[in-house]
Amino acid sequence: MGTNYRVEAIAKSRGLKSTIYCTFLTFIVLCAMIWACAAEAQPYRFTSVSIEGNQRVESNTVLSYTGIKRGETVTGGQLNAAYQNLLGSGLFESVEIVPQGNRLKIVVKEYPTISRINVEGNKRLKDEDILEFLQSKSRRVYSPSIAEADAAQITAAYRQQGRLSATVTPVLIPRSENRVDLVFEVTEGRVVANERIGFVGNRYFSDRRLRRVLETKQAGLFRAFIKSDSFIADRLEFDKQLLADFYISRGFVDFNIPDVTAEAARTRDAYFITFSIQEGQQFKIGEVTTSSDLAEIDPDAYLAILKIKTGQVYSPSGVENSIARLERLALQQDLNFIRATPRITRNDADLTLDIEFVLEKGPRIFVERIDIEGNNTTLDRVVRNEFDTVEGDPFNPRAILNAAERIRAMGFFSSAEVETREGSAPDQIVLDVDVEEQPTGSLGFGASYSTTSGIGLNANFSETNFLGRGQTLSATIGTVDNARSLTLAFAEPNYLGRELSFAINGGYSEDTADKYQVTNFFFSPSFEFPVSENGRFQVRLGFRYEDISSVDAAASADIIADSGNLWKSSVGYKYSFDSRKTGLNPNAGYLLSFEQDYVGPGSSAQYIRTLAKAQAEQSIMQEEVILRAAFEAGAINVLSGSTKITDRFFLNTAQMRGFEPNSIGPYDTATSDPLGGNFYAAARFEAEFPIGLPAEYGITGGAFLDVGSVWGLDDKSSVPGIDDGLHLRSAAGVSIFWKTAIGPLRFNFSRPILKQSTDKELNFEFTISTAF
Template identity: 55%
Template sequence: MSIGQKSGRPRGKSYAHRAGVSALALSLAAAMAFTALPEMVQAQSYAFNQVRIEGNERIESGTILSYAGITRGETVSAGELNAAYQRIVESGLFETVEITPQGNTLVIEVTEFPTVNRIAMEGNRRLKDEDLTALVKTQPRRVYSPRQAEQDAQAIADAYLQQGRIAAQVTPKLIRRSNNRVDLVFEIFEGGVTEIERIGFVGNQAFSDGRLRRVIETKQAGLLRAVIRSDTYIEDRVAFDRQLLQDFYASRGYVDFRVTGINSELSQERDSYVLTFNVEEGQKFNFGRIGVASELPEVDLAAFRNAISLKSGKAYSPAEVDKEIIRLERLATREGLNFVRIDPQVTRNDRAQTLDVTFNLTRGPRIFVERIDIEGNTTTLDQVVRREFNVAEGDPFNPREIRETAERIRALGYFSDAQVNAREGSTPQQVIVDVNVTEQPTGSIGFGGSYSTTDGLGASISFAEQNFLGRGQRLSFGINTASTNQAYSFNFVEPAFLGRDVAFGLALSYRETSYDSADYDTATGIFRPSLTFPISENGRLGLRYTYRYTDITDFDEDEVGNVVISEAEEEARNDHMLGYTLSYDTRREGLDPDRGYLLEFGQDFGGLGGDNNFVQTDVRAIAQTLVWNEEITLRATFQAGAINYIDGDSRVTDRYMMTENIMRGFEYAGIGPREVNDAEDIDSPLGGNYYAALRFDAEFPLGLPEEYGISGGVFYDIGSVWGLSDDTIEKAGDNDILYSDFTARSSVGVSVFWDSVLGPLRLNFSTPVSKEDNDNEQNFSLSVSSTF
C-alpha cells in the first residue's frame, strides 16, 4: 500500500493538493472480492517496528512523526494510515507526501516546500512595487505557502479593485533556484478603469436626479469628465452613498426614506457600470409639539423648557433633536444633575404629517469613566486625542458624549480610521474607554500655476502640515509669484493653546505689487499673532496684534498724480494695531440644510507708538438659502469698511481699493476717488477711506450632464468706494479729485462655474449698469470659485 501526493506547479490563483490513494483503493477492492468466501475476512491492518523518514532537510523527523501520530509497534488500519497522511499534508510544510508500508517498516517520504528567495512584481504600472509589496504577507527567507500566495494575489487584486480596475488579474508564479529556493513573482494584468457611465434614481419625486447626484460621492464619467476627472466604480464608495442619501432625506423630514436596492449593471465590454438607486421617499414630516417631561423631583422643568430652541412647523431632522439633547444635557450638568439622561419620545401624527417630540429627563445608571486608553497613534501625541474628550477619568459616563468624541476625533483629519468604544472596567460601575486610531499622511507639498484677470500668470510653491510633530498644530508657508505681484507667507496655528479651547495663530507675510493700473509699486509686510476662542455655540472672538510695514516705490511721475507723488516721498510706514473680530456662523453645526448665515464685525486700533493713530472697522454679512427643491442657490453678501484717522492721514497703500472679489464688472481700483489732469493725461486711482458693496447671486444647473461639472449663475452688484481727507485733496494741487463723495455703481452679469481638474473655476461675464466716466470696467474675469 502506498499513499502519496505530489503538487504540480501553481496554476492561476489556486494551489490544490492532489491526493493519490491508489493502494487504499486496491485494498478495498480486494476486501469486496473476498466477500464470496464462506469465512469472514478481517480488515487489513499493519504493525510497524520501524518508521523511516526520507527527504526532509529543514524539518526534524520527530516533528513529522508527531504529525503522523503513529507509534512503533502499534497496530493501525488502512483508514488510520490515510488519516496520518492527511495530517502531514495539512501541516502545510510539504510540497509532496508519500506513505509506503514496506514489511515491518513504514516509509514516509516528503518533499519540503522551498524557501522564498525574493518576491517580485511584474506588469504593474499604476501601483508602485513598494505599495504592493506591503500588501503581501509572504516573506523572503520564509517557507513558501501556496495558500498564503493565493491570499496575497487576492490582496493585490483587491487593491486594484479599489481603484476601479475590476478586470485586474494577479497570477503567482514560481521560479526555481538552487538549494530548494524559489522566486515568487506576481504577474499582474492591471486592466482598464471601470467607470460609472450613468447614475439614475427610481422612486424620487421631491428631489431631481441631478440634485441627488450631487449628494453622493460616486460621480458619472462622461464625455468631458473622461478627459478631465474620470470617476471609477468602487463598491465601498457606492455602499457609503446609501448612507449619504439616508442622511440627506432624514435631515429634510423624510423619516420613512429608505434605499430599497442598488443595481449595478456591468457593460459587455466590462469597462463601465450603470448604477441605479431604487428609493422610497415617503412623506415629509415637520416638528409638531415640543415639550419637556420628568418625574425627578429635583428637576426645574421651566428652566429646561426655556432652553428649548426647536420650533413647531420646521422640517423634522434627527440632527436638530440631537442638538437639543446636547443643550439639555449641558444644562443638567450646570444645574448639578449628574446621571440625568435626556430620552426623546417621538409621537407620530400621520394625518397632520408632524412628529411631536417630548424630551424626558430620566435617571441614568451611576457609571463613571475609569480611564481612557489610546492606541495606534504612532505620530500623534496622546494629548491631541485626549483633548477631544469633554470627560476625564472619574467623570460620569455619558454614551452620547463618547459618540460625539469619536466624531470629533475623525474630523481632525489625522486618522484614516478612529474607533471609540467603551467596555466594563474593574467594577460594573466603571467603564474603560478604548480609542483605536490609524494614522494617515497629513502633510502636502504643492507646485502649481495660476491665471486670473487681476494678477495674470503665476507660479506657486507651498508646504502645509496639519499635524505638525504630532501635536495637532497647523504649519504652512508658500511662495506665489505673478506678473503683477509676489507674495511670501508663513502661518502657524496651535489649536489648544495652554491646553485650552483657544487657538493661537502666528502669521507672517510680505507682498510686493506692481499693478499696471496704479503706475507705482508697493511693498507690504505683516506680522500678526492672534488668539481665537468660542464665546457661544456659534460665536467666536478673535484678538490680535498687527505690525504692518508699507512703502510706495518705483512710481512714474508722468503717470501718477501729485497725491501719490507726495505720499510716495514719505518714508515707509510702521503701524502697530490691536484688533478683534466677532463672528457668528450658523454653518458650524450644519443643522439646517437649506440655509445658513455668517456675521463678522472687526476693528483694528492703530497707535501704540506707530506712525499714525486710526480706527479701521470692517463688516461682513452673508446669507444663503436653497430654493426650488434645492436646485437653486440664492446668496446675498454685504461688505463694508471704514478707516478713520485720529492722528495723521491715510495713504494709497492704506485706503480701500475695490476688487473683483468685492464687486464685479470693474477693474482693480476701477472705481472710487481719482486724481485727474486731462492736459497731462493723468488718471490715478487713490482708493477711499470708506467702501460698501452688496452682492446678489443665484446659482443653478444649466441642464448639462452633471459629469461635465458645469453650472451657471447670474449676479447683480452695487457698491462704491469713497472718502478722502481734506489734507489728501489739498495735495492734488491743480489736478482734479473726482468721486470723493459717495456715488453708487452697479453691474449685472452671468457666471459659468466649472469644476475642472485645476479646481473650481468661475468665469464672470459682466456689464456695468451705472458707472462714471472715468471708471474702468471689466467685462470678463476668471478666478477660483469659493463656496460660502
C-alpha cells in the same frame, strides 16, 4: 404464441443476469469496506523511522508534525492523520508515508524558498504599493494557497479602481538550490465606467440633485481622469447610506431603498446603475415639549433654550442638538446624570412629529480612566483634549460619542474607535480609545490663472500634527504677475490645555502697481476662543514694516507724498458667527463677522479700522437653485495724522465684478490714479442653477448683480483735484460654472450699469485654481 414465449424467456434471462450483477457488485463493495475497516484497525509498531527528501526542515520537525513516536503502536487512521498533518503544515509539496515492517518510511518534497517577488504588467498600481500588502515574502517558503490569496488581493485592488476585468496569475521561475522567483503576471484590463446613474421612485428631488449626493459619479467628459466614475460594487452600499442620510435629514423619515441594480453593457465596458427608492412623505415638527418627574428640573426653563420649533422640517441633527443643549444646561445647574430622552409621536393626518423631551435620572456611573492606544506619534493629551470628560467625572454617553466624532474630525487618524468596558466596580467605566495614525504632512504645488492677475504659481507645505502635539505649521510661496509673497503660520489649538487657540502669522509680500511698488514684512500673534455654540472671538496684535518705493514722477502727488518706509503696530479683535456649525438647516446658512483694529504708534496716522461682513446661502426649488447674498463694509476713523494709500480700501473683482480691480473710488483727476478710500460698501447677489446640460458635465449657469462704492479721504487739501465723493457703481452679468478634473472653472460675463467716466470696465473674467 411462440413469439410471445421467446420474448418472455429473454426478459427473464435479462432479469436473472441483472440480479447476479447487482449481487456481485454488492459483494465487492462489502469486501472493500471490510478491507478498509481491517486496514483502519490494523495496528502498526515502528522501531525506526526514516525521513527522506527534506533539505531545510529538520527530521525531528517532520516527525513532530506526524505525532508518531518510535515504538508506539499506531493505527491506519493515525497514519492517515499524520499524512494530513504534514500536508497541512504548508512546508511540503508532496508527502508519502510507507510502512515497511517495523520501519516507517516518510518521503517528502519541500516547497521551494522564494528568492524574489516581482510584479509584471502593472501600470496603474506601483510595485511598492502592491508588494506592501502581499503575504508572500522573499526568503520565506512558497505556499500556493498564499500566492493565490495574494493574486486575489491584487485583483481586488484593481477592482477598487473599476478594472473589473483585471486578472493576476502567480508564476514560478525555478532557480538553483530549491529556490524560485515568484512573479505575479498582471493583465490590468480597461476601466469599467458608470455610464448612467438613474433613480426610480423619486418625486421630490430630481435625478440631477440625487447624483450630487452619491460618492459614485456618472462618467462625463473627463472620464479618463475622474476615478469616482469607475464602477465599484462595494461603493454602492456607502451610496445607499448617503441617500438615506440625505432624505432623513430633510424630513423623509420613511425613506427606503428596496433595490439597487447594476447592469453591464453588452460591450462589458460600462455599467448602468439604477436606485429604486421610496421617498415617503416629508414630515415637519409638530408640538415640542419638555417634561420631568424630578423636582429640581423646571421643564419650561429647558424648553426655552431649544432651537427647534413647530413647523420646521424634521431633522435628526436638530433633535441631537436639542438633547445636547438640555444635558449641557443640566450640567451648568450642577445636576449630574441627567439624560434627555426624545419621545416622538407620529401624526400621519397632518404629517407632523410631536417631540417630547423627557428629563430623567440616568444610572450613576463614573469614568474610572481613559486608555489611549495606537498613537505612536500623537501625544495622549492631544486626544484627551477632545474629551469634555476626565477621570472621575460622571459618565455621559452622548458626550463620549461627540468626543469620538471630534477625534475623527482632527484628521490625524485613519480610524478612531471609542469603546467602553466595565471598570474595577460596576459603577465604574473605562474608556478605550483605539486610533490608527495617518500622514498629516503635505507638500503641494499649484497653478492659477485669472484675466486680471495672469498666471500664478505657488508651493505650500503643511503639517497639521507638528511633533505629535496637534499643532499646525505651514508655509506658502506664491507668485503672480507683478506680485509675490511668502507666508508662515503656526497654530496651537489647545493653548494651556484649554479651548483656546494661539496662532502666529508672519510673512513677506511685494506688489508692483502701475506707478509704485509696495514691500511688506508682517508679524501677528493672536488668541481665539468660542463664546457661544456658533460664535468665536479673536484678539490680536499686529506689527508691519512697509516700504513704498519706485514711485513714478508722473504719479499723483498724493502717492509721491506717501513714499518711504515706516513701522506700524496695531491691536484688534474679531467676532464671528457661523450658523452652519450646528447644521440645523442643511439648505441654508449664514456667516457674520465684525472686527476692529486700532493702528497706533509708528503709523503716519492713528486710526480705527472697522470691517463688517455678512454672507448667506439658501437652496430652493428642491435644492436645484442656490441663492447667495453677501454684504461687506469698512470704515477708517482717523484719530490723528493722515492715511496712506496702503491704509485705505480698494475693491477687487471678488468684491465687485464688472470693473478692473482697484479702479473705482477716489482718484486724482489730473493723473487718473486711483487713491483708495476710507470707506467702502459692497453687496453681491447671485443665483446658480442648472442650464439643461447633463449633470455629469458639471456645468451650471448663474446670474449676478453687484452694487458698491469706495469713497472718502481724510486729507485732500494738500493735493487739489481729487474726487472722493460717494458715487454708486453697479454691474450685472451671467456666469458659467464648470467643475473639472483640473479644478473649478468660472467664467463671468458682466456689464456695468452705474459707473463713472474714469472707471475701467472688465466685461469678461476667467479664473482657474488647482493644486497638483
